[in-house]
Amino acid sequence: MTSPKTARRLNxxxxxxxxxxxxxxxxxxxxCERFGYSRGQLLADLDLVFVCGLPGYGxxxxxxxxxxxxxxxxxxxxxxxxxxxxxxxxxxxLLASGMALVSSGQAPPALExxxxxxxxxxxxxxxxxxxxxxxxxxxVGELRRAAADGTVVRIVYTALAGAxxxxxxIEPWAxxxxxxxxxxxxxxRLAAAERLFRIDRIRSVTPTxxxxxxxxxxxxxIVAYTPSDSDVQAVIxxxxxxxxxxxxxxxxxxxxxxxxxxxxxxxxxxxxxVAARLLLRLGDNARLVAGEEVGEKLSELRRRIxxxxxx
Amino acid sequence: MQKVIERILNLLAFLLTAExxxxxxxxxxxxxxxxxxxxxxxxxxxxxxxxxxxxxGIPLELRPTDAWEVEHGxxxxxxxxxxxxxxxxxxxxxxxxxxxxVVRIGGQPPGPDALFKLGGAPLTASGEPLAADLGTQxxxxxxxxxxxxxxxxxxxxxxGTPRTLLPYGLVHRRGHWYVVGPEKRAQDTxxxxxxxxxxxxxxxxxxxxxxxxxxxxxxxxxxxAPWQAGEEDVVATVHFDAAMAWWARRQLTAGAxxxxxxxxxxxxxxxxxxxxxxxxxxxxxxxxxxxxxPPELRERLLARVGAA
Numbered sequence: 362m363t364s365p366k367t368a369r370r371l372n373x374x375x376x377x378x379x380x381x382x383x384x385x386x387x388x389x390x391x392x393c394e395r396f397g398y399s400r401g402q403l404l405a406d407l408d409l410v411f412v413c414g415l416p417g418y419g420x421x422x423x424x425x426x427x428x429x430x431x432x433x434x435x436x437x438x439x440x441x442x443x444x445x446x447x448x449x450x451x452x453x454x455l456l457a458s459g460m461a462l463v464s465s466g467q468a469p470p471a472l473e474x475x476x477x478x479x480x481x482x483x484x485x486x487x488x489x490x491x492x493x494x495x496x497x498x499x500x501v502g503e504l505r506r507a508a509a510d511g512t513v514v515r516i517v518y519t520a521l522a523g524a525x526x527x528x529x530x531i532e533p534w535a536x537x538x539x540x541x542x543x544x545x546x547x548x549x550r551l552a553a554a555e556r557l558f559r560i561d562r563i564r565s566v567t568p569t570x571x572x573x574x575x576x577x578x579x580x581x582x583i584v585a586y587t588p589s590d591s592d593v594q595a596v597i598x599x600x601x602x603x604x605x606x607x608x609x610x611x612x613x614x615x616x617x618x619x620x621x622x623x624x625x626x627x628x629x630x631x632x633x634x635v636a637a638r639l640l641l642r643l644g645d646n647a648r649l650v651a652g653e654e655v656g657e658k659l660s661e662l663r664r665r666i667x668x669x670x671x672x
Numbered sequence: 673m674q675k676v677i678e679r680i681l682n683l684l685a686f687l688l689t690a691e692x693x694x695x696x697x698x699x700x701x702x703x704x705x706x707x708x709x710x711x712x713x714x715x716x717x718x719x720x721x722x723x724x725x726x727x728x729g730i731p732l733e734l735r736p737t738d739a740w741e742v743e744h745g746x747x748x749x750x751x752x753x754x755x756x757x758x759x760x761x762x763x764x765x766x767x768x769x770x771x772x773x774v775v776r777i778g779g780q781p782p783g784p785d786a787l788f789k790l791g792g793a794p795l796t797a798s799g800e801p802l803a804a805d806l807g808t809q810x811x812x813x814x815x816x817x818x819x820x821x822x823x824x825x826x827x828x829x830x831x832g833t834p835r836t837l838l839p840y841g842l843v844h845r846r847g848h849w850y851v852v853g854p855e856k857r858a859q860d861t862x863x864x865x866x867x868x869x870x871x872x873x874x875x876x877x878x879x880x881x882x883x884x885x886x887x888x889x890x891x892x893x894x895x896x897a898p899w900q901a902g903e904e905d906v907v908a909t910v911h912f913d914a915a916m917a918w919w920a921r922r923q924l925t926a927g928a929x930x931x932x933x934x935x936x937x938x939x940x941x942x943x944x945x946x947x948x949x950x951x952x953x954x955x956x957x958x959x960x961x962x963x964x965x966p967p968e969l970r971e972r973l974l975a976r977v978g979a980a
Contacts, residue, residue: 364673370673371677371681374681375728376792377788409677409681415686416704444789444791446754447786451785452817452821453813458768458776461804462775471767472771479758482755486883486884487840491841492894493844494891519919537805538804538847561922564918642955644975665959669962
C-alpha cells in the first residue's frame with residue numbers, strides 16, 4: 362500500500378491546483394497560508410506538476426506551473442480545475458461535527474451557513490437524512506464560562522449513589538460530552554482532589570468571587586477509570602443482551618463461554634453500589650459470580666425496593 | 673514518493689481527458705512512469721495506484737470498451753470526480769474546520785485533507801479542548817453514511833437476525849448513532865437501529881436504489897426517551913419522591929403529565945412503548961420512585977428486581 366504521506370501530498374496538490382486556477386494572481390504567501398504549505402513545499406509541488414501532463418509529454422502536453430514575481434501561475438491544467446469530491450468519512454466528519462455544534466447553540470452563524478451549503482451538495486435529495494443532536498443540559502454554558510475565566514463555582518450535586526446531596530466548591534477545568542452525557546472535570550475543594558461531575562446531576566451552579574489558576578497540564582477530558590487499592594471487585598457473567606456492558610464500563614474480560622453465550626468480566630469500582638445498581642438493571646441478563654460486598658449491596662437494594670412496593 | 677505522485681498525476685490526467693474506457697494495456701504503454709517496469713512490477717504498481725486513487729475518493733470504474741464487451745477499460749467519470757462548488761466563504765470553511773477539531777468522531781481530529789478539497793482556508797491551530805465525542809465507531813459510521821448519501825441498501829446483523837435496510841437517514845441522539853429506514857421486506861415501517869449494536873455492517877447493491885419519501889426527517893424516527901422506542905402501549909403512573917423529583921423532571925418528556933404534591937413529590941402519567949427500558953430507568957431511582965399502575969408493570973419491575 363502506498364504511504365499515507367504520499368496520499369496526503371497528492372490530495373493537497375489536487376486541492377491546490379483548482380484553487381490557483383480559479384484565483385489567478387494569488388501570491389505564494391496566500392497559497393501557503395490556505396493550504397498549510399511552507400514556501401519550499403509549495404515550490405517543490407509546483408516543480409512536480411510542471412513535469413506531468415498528457416501523453417506525448419512534450420511542451421504543449423505538460424502542465425505549466427511556476428512562480429512569477431511572487432504570483433503562483435498554473436496553466437494547461439484545466440482537467441484539474443474541479444476540486445475532488447469528498448469521501449464519505451470526510452463528508453460525515455465535517456457535517457456531523459458542524460451539526461453537533463449548531464444543535465448545542467454554540468455555533469457562529471458562519472457555521473450554520475456552512476453546514477447548509479455542504480448538506481446541499483452531499484445530500485442533495487435529503488437534507489434531513491442526517492441529524493446530530495448534541496443539545497446541552499442546563500449549566501453547561503455557566504460551567505464553560507467559569508472554566509474559561511477561572512472562576513470558582515459552588516455546585517449542589519447529587520451523585521446518584523445513595524442520593525446524597527452535597528454542596529461543594531469546584532475549580533472547573535473542562536466541559537465535555539461523551540456517550541450522550543455531559544461532564545465537567547474539576548478540582549473539587551470538598552474532596553481536595555480531581556473529580557468528574559455529570560452535569561445532569563448538578564442541581565445548581567453559583568459563581569463565587571474567587572478565581573483559580575488552572576493547572577498547566579490538566580488531565581484529558583475523558584471519562585477514565587483510575588484503579589485504586591481500595592476498589593471493590595466483582596466477577597459478573599453477562600448474557601448476550603448485557604454484552605454492551607463491556608463497551609461502556611472499564612471491565613476486564615476473564616473468559617468467554619460460547620455455549621452459554623456468556624462473557625465473564627471483572628468489574629472494579631470505588632463504590633459497590635455502582636455494580637449493584639447495574640446488576641439490578643440487567644435482571645436476568647447478568648449474574649454475580651463473585652464479589653461479597655457487591656452481593657450485599659445488591660440484596661440490600663432489592664430489599665429496599667421490595668419494601669417500598671409492599672407498602 | 674516524487675515518482676509515485678508524478679505517475680499518478682499523469683494517469684489521472686490521461687483518464688480525465690480520455691472520454692472513453694482505456695484498457696490496462698493502453699495505460700501501461702501510454703502513461704509516463706509505467707513503461708520501464710516488467711510484467712510483475714507493473715501489475716503491482718498499477719494495483720497500488722488504483723488503490724491510492726480510490727482512497728482519495730477518486731471514482732475509478734471498469735467498463736466495456738465496445739458493445740461486444742470483450743475488453744474492459746478504466747473510466748473516471750468527470751461528474752463523479754468533481755465536487756460541485758458549495759460556494760463556501762473563507763469564514764465558513766474555517767468554521768467547519770474548527771467544528772471538526774472540537775467535535776470528534778473516533779477520537780482523532782480529522783486532518784485538513786477534506787478542507788483542502790473545499791479550497792483550503794487560512795487555519796489557526798486550535799488549542800481548544802475536546803468538547804464532544806460522537807462515538808468511536810468511525811468505520812461503521814462512514815459505511816452507513818456512504819449508504820445514506822449514495823442511497824444503497826445496508827446489510828447487518830442485529831440481535832442475531834440478519835437485516836437488509838433501506839437507509840433513509842443517520843441520527844446521533846443521546847450519545848448513540850442510529851441508522852434509520854424501512855427494512856427491505858417490510859417497507860411501510862420506519863425503524864431505527866443502534867449502530868453500535870449492528871454486526872458486519874456493509875453497504876451493498878447499486879447506488880440510487882431507493883427514494884426517500886418527500887419531507888422525510890430522520891430525527892423523527894428516534895424517540896425522545898428510550899422508553900418511547902418500542903411496540904407496546906402502556907400508560908403508567910409513577911410516584912417520584914421529593915428528594916429525586918428534580919431529576920425526574922429533567923428527564924420526563926413533553927408527553928408526560930406531571931402533578932406536584934405538597935411535599936414536593938411528583939405523580940407522573942407516562943406513555944410507555946418499551947416497558948423493559950422504562951423499568952431500567954425507574955430502577956435508576958433506587959427506592960425513590962414507585963410505579964403505581966398498572967399492576968402488570970409493577971409485577972414486571974418486581975420480577976426484574978428478583979428475590980432479596
